[in-house]
Amino acid sequence: MKNLSNIIAVILLLLTSSNIFAENKTLIIYTYDSFAAEWGPGPSIKSAFEKNCDCTIKFIATSNAATLLTKIQLEGTQSNADIVLGFDQNFLIDAEKTNLFIKHAIDPELNIDWKNDYFTPYDYGQFAFIYDDTKLLNPPKSMAELIDRDDIKIIVQDPRTSTPGLGLLLWVKSIYGKDSPNAWQSLNDKIITYTPGWSEAYGMFLENEADMVLSYTTSPAYHLMYEETNKYKAASFAEGHYMQIEVAGILKSSQNFKLAQKFMNFISSNEFQSEIPTKNIMYPVTNIELPEAYKQLTQSNNKLLIRPELVHASKKNWINEWLNSQ
């Protein structure tokens, strides 16, 4: 028995020491699956950054952007992550309130309005309903028309488990305000299913399960770049389109603050930003040259956005309001 406990002690020691005496510094970044995946922007961003630092980047990916913050909260100050990259502006205040993040102290030049001491954006997009213009010949021209039409079936994401789903909830809120429950009730007739995440919804749409799917105005660019087809279009809505700004922040518990800060600055570099339109299919936050496919997209000038403070204060109530109008 004593031998056994000795052996366990030695094993524990080996396990811990291998962490302490790592050869060079490792920057651990928590992110979501599709960012870190081989087809996402992660790998090329990793090698670009590693060229200029004596360090290694390690991505740890959760399956969904919406659980990133929970993971950090559960791990608390014991987390070994240095940077979290991947939640959007709707979780900004929740993230600040956890008291687990530290001010980044960087000041990048961006093409969007942004002022936050803790988080810096790395891309943005606008939500939109995507349709196949060979099948849906007269797409709705506004949210109001979509709500009134009864010949359209759509697939959307669950706002509790998906950031686009929450985006739609806020989109409806920013248009209809107090009238949202009524809007949802008519919208529900058109919704075939609420999927837990973006990929399930988009996959079902591509399998012709619905006329339209909630995605981004940039989604048609993917089909143009990788499938050379222009049949997928984003329906332009008169009321405007809701914004999503994705951000990154440094954890207070990070042992590598300087390196993490270097990465935060790297986010607004051309090397990082040029991977965003082609690999994350979102708009860059700096004024870099966009790929050809993006020039065919229409961006709405009416960018809807509810203040993060208000979202933080009301999110729960709005979700309950949506649940109860099911």
Added chain:
Amino acid sequence: MVIIIITLIAPLLTILLYYDFNSILSSYQPYYLNVIKFSIFQAIISSIVSVCMGILFAHLLFKHSYIHGINSLVNFLSFTFILPTIIIVLGIISIYGNSGYLNYILEFFDLNIYGILGIIIAHVLLNFPFVTRIIFQSLQDISHDEWSLAKHNGLEGFALFKTIEWPAIKKTLPTILTMVFILCFMSFAPVIIFGGGPNFSTLEISIYQALLFEYDFTKAINLAFIQIIICLVFLLIFLFQNRISFFTLSENRASVTNTYSIRYLPDYLLLLLFIMFAFSPLVTIILDGIQSPKLLKIAFSKSFLIALTYTFIISVASGLLSIILTLGLLSFGKNIFIKNSLKRFVVFETYIYLLLVFSPVLISSGFFILFRQYLGILNPGLWIVILINAVFTIPLSYSLIKSSFYKIFFEQDFLSQSLGLKGLTRFILIEWPVIKIPVITAFVVTSVISTSDLVIISFFGTNNFSTLSLLMFRLMGSYQIQESQAVALLFLIYCFIYFVISYKLLTKLKIRIN
């Protein structure tokens, strides 16, 4: 016993630390009433359909047990029950899904697999083979005399079923119904995959969402509390009428005197239909997997190998731990039986089966908070997955081992005492040879069941720590259906090899004392 109490109480207490007593009622929403209603509704429908089909199937199997291979078929039925849920779910999608083989049937009735229909089909397919197996066993327990008497009185057809078979079946029904109800009530993977939104959500899913997406412990605990109460009510309704009698083995088996006959043609066709239905998910998984062009690419990919390694570690470790905990409980139960009354013993057994009603999501979050200071040194996710799987499979291992264990103990107690055998020596000499086979069965069964977990791993898993179930879930989530079909086939092969090899190896194992 102590370990089990700690494994349940410690995480619950930890979670309670996060409980906000000021907002006990604030998380109440009319919506959750719908969730509760739906959870109960789908579980009742699923269990009734499973049991009805199980009775009919078992009756047919038993009536025609002269057919060569029926017994191996019945044994194989339990294999589908322990298979990872996600394999069955994927099988169902490729049969009834929108581009599935039999989708035209659903389309004809204008039905959709996403929603309550998919959930019920999945629950029935997961449970009815197992129900069939138990009912088949209870039919075998009918004594030879009863059959001869019935035959002598010229009972046939429905009359025979009603007077001879039904009473035997009826005895097992409360236990089966309760068990299937609880399994469906707490079910996770089928609901999250077929659910299709807030209208078809269950309490277990809501607890998962409250914890992992809303970080709202108060809401999660409230929902879990409701869940436990509902389960308890159902447990009590059924169990206080009948004593828990999970799997009893009897040696006095009746045999059927029927032979092949043309007049049984409708029966044969019905049997064939049942067999096709029960094994259809497995067959489609094999067919799709073999045809998948991604099979070889996946088999050697890094993500598959990582998932395979962790799946293996988790199966071995949780199987082993579950057995150790169960053996501890059995000897504890033995002491209660000797020292106290039978009544206490029944209470003790009820506690063990109560394990079934705790929400794994809640317990694992509690563990995560407890374990988090070790993050970075060890892989807490791995430990939690192993521990939770081991604890939650205890009722199953307990019911598999208990009859042999108690039997040997009471039969050989006098002998061992007169020989002065005690402790480990006694265990190895007297008890082990008899309980060896049930223990090995329990180990293999709990090992394979542990690979099913999707609740705990779907949160703790990362790109560097996953299991085959999680890998399949992720691939399905990102619509890489061909890849997930390939993984499903490899996963199925893994389960089969694990099952056969560990069973064969372990039964040859001998413990010697010098």
